[in-house]
Amino acid sequence: MPSNRHIVHLDLDTFFVSVERLKNNAFNGKPLLIGGSSDRGVVASCSYEARQFGVSSAMPMRMARLLCPDAIVVRGDMEEYSRHSNIVTEIIKSRAPIVEKASIDEHYLDLTGMDKFFGCQKWTHELRDYVIKNTGLPISMGLSVNKTVAKVATGEAKPNGEKNIEQVEVRPFLNPLSIKKIPGVGAKTYVQLRNMGVETIYTLSQIPPDLMHKVLGENGISLWQKANGIDETPVIPFSERKSISTESTFDKDTTNIEYLNQLLTKMVMELAFQLRKECRLTSCVTVKLRYSNFDTETKQLRIPYTALDKTLIDIAKSLFQTLYSRRMLIRLIGVRFSHLVSGFEQIDLFAESIEQYNLCQAMDKIRRRFGEKSITVAGAANFIKE
Missing domain, CATH: 3.30.1490.100 (DNA polymerase, Y-family, little finger domain)
Structure with missing residues (x-):
């Protein structure tokens, strides 16, 4: 695998919310909750305006309404979301050499080698602009040397932004960030690491791999590698099973x-x-x-x-x-x-x-x-x- 890869992560910002706002611009700028409409339902997605009140995805709808009483609740339409997702995917596939559709609102691109002809950052910037212009959907982008750093970069670029992390910038970029930013650190793992006194990615990167394996098994080694900016996972070409x-x-x-x-x-x-x-x-x-x-x-x-x-x-x-x-x-x-x-x-x-x-x-x-x-x-x- 090339040592100097160029991997892009693209993430449609608050995707379900953005699609609903395309359908009804009266939702713009207002706290919006997507999900089950009864108190027994669950929040599938929420706008940034709702997040300011402490609302998050997978939260019971009843709790979300208590935190944000003025929020507008929309049932949601997976068929419509899937249609918009496919439009974005087709745009990306028509331009990028290798595309992996990681989820309904996320894509990875492998641009390795394209820097010989034109700058990967300029090319990705133009692709992002094209997606926004032709779909009306906000999308954030991270460009770096592997999937992990690219995804973290996207998170730091949100909302509706872009970030490029060169090889020499990887460790300085990751080090001060919270361990929550590492893909694969869930609630339970976060508590375990915090109980060990680990708060930042830098601290995690300094723990001996043997100790990480002892505490968290194979996942511990994976997290240690990610904290050190190491991720050789390939971009797997997109293929949709019907x-x-x-x-x-x-x-x-x-x-x-x-x-x-x-x-x-x-x-x-x-x-x-x-x-x-x-x-x-x-x-x-x-x-x-x-x-x-x-x-x-x-x-x-x-x-x-x-x-x-x-x-x-x-x-x-x-x-x-x-x-x-x-x-x-x-x-x-x-x-x-x-x-x-x-x-x-x-x-x-x-x-x-x-x-x-x-x-x-x-x-x-x-x-x-x-x-x-x-x-x-x-x-x-x-x-x-x-």
Whole structure:
């Protein structure tokens, strides 16, 4: 990998809020909350005006309203956000040599080698101006030697700004910043590091790697490298997956409805977890049945964007109930999620139920630590194998 890389990070500022303001300029300059409209909902995004009152993403809507009573609450439209995201992506892809779409509002570009022909900073500045001019969306940019420094630079350039950090400037730039600025430092890791007396990136960079590994495992080594401006992660060319699916063919054809519903629950939960791992949502569920005579039937339903287990399980079971009308033996059952959008957080924050949101987060945490089959709902437990 080239030692002198030129990596760009582009981040659409308060993306959902910006799209809503394009649709309705009466929202300009006002505190705006995007998310579930009831008190049981969750804040998916909020404007800078709302953040001044202490509001943040993933906060319960009830708390956000208490902190900022004058805020305007908008339900949100993932399909519209996805459309605007795709417009920005197409603009970037048409100009940049290597593009990675990291989320619905973030892109990484690898411009290594382009500095031989024209300055990377000038080229990126012109690209950013073009995006703003042609979409009306504010976007911030960081340019540096790797993904980590470029992303941190973008954060420091916000709102709607740009920052270029050359190789010799990397350590002076990172050193005084809070460890919160390092990608991958979540709430729990932040508390652990603060309990060790670590507040700035410089202090973190001076801790022996062996000690970081002892305290935080492999993640400790990764954070130590980032604190020292080291990140060899490549920019992976963008490729949008359109659907995910799974199916199961039975050794013996069956009409056992309880068994089929349990298997369907397991399949949906595995796919939903995969969605959340990849920060995706689905808006179309398809159930597939193949009978013993090899006739195959499918039924699908378009739904609001979600990645919630319970919502998707209920829909899949409803489709199965409608589809299974012949009362013949079944040899195969399958589920597909399609019309995917990328870049959402761990869960569908537009959901009205914060309990479902918290439950999925807790179960996902266990799966990531102990394996995908470490936890499930009771109805699917019979399918977990050692």
